[in-house]
Amino acid sequence: MAKPATKLVIITEKLLLKKIAKIIEKSGATGFTAVDAIGQGSRNVRSTGHPSTSDNHTNMKIEVLTDTREMAMQIADEVADKFFADYSGIAYLTNAEVLSSYKFCGPDGC
Amino acid sequence: MAKPATKLVIITEKLLLKKIAKIIEKSGATGFTAVDAIGQGSRNVRSTGHPSTSDNHTNMKIEVLTDTREMAMQIADEVADKFFADYSGIAYLTNAEVLSSYKFCGPDGC
């Protein structure tokens, strides 16, 4: 019953969440999960001018499970093109196997 | 020293955490980690009737490292059977290698 999937992780500034959610939705992916995060990167200074190491959870880690690697890369490319010149961020892929889902597969099944 | 393990991730509604913790404990897994999450899925409406996109962290992402794939699938099957007809949720697997652990292996070693 396990179904191979690609997991895309985008870690970036929290203020971008709604815009990234729209890109994900437009891609055809059926959902995402986001958690508050703090972090320190090579830039050290965020777009707001504040240090990125403060404990204020102004980053988000956004995860998307996609059926295909192509869909994940398309989302990542659009996010990077639109935002990563001006905001700190990273996008990476891992492999996953979806076992059971009503969110990912939708109400009409997989 | 690395020890292959299966990582099970369950993302579902926060109110289920205690019940899922009992299923995990019963399975023989030695621990879990949970983080608050927000998300949007294909159902769009949660069991509470509120939209799932609100920024109120009523989802949780629960992670369990298990020695065997079978143990992970058993936990996922029980969670899905009990809850995913009534609550939004998803379960997926990834591969991991445990390096050092006092939580996962227990006080008596691995």
Add this chain to the structure above:
Amino acid sequence: MAKPATKLVIITEKLLLKKIAKIIEKSGATGFTAVDAIGQGSRNVRSTGHPSTSDNHTNMKIEVLTDTREMAMQIADEVADKFFADYSGIAYLTNAEVLSSYKFCGPDGC
């Protein structure tokens, strides 16, 4: 454009974050992400003497993407050596592919 990387995950008590951040920085890794977490492990009692199952988010899940597996294992070894005798914690690896990054690769590129 995808670049193979190793993802190190350390889940441990929140009060260790600053010390672990220094170990990560010293290793040459260019950044990390941390999220608040709750959890239950085989020890059941944390270093503070409080049960680890309380919903107070005193754990952290720290993630580091490294170019090499060796760098990830070196960070994990140092963290385990310094802290895991006295504090609950776990370290594990997964494979990842970095797609786009300004944090991970630094302002000078990858």
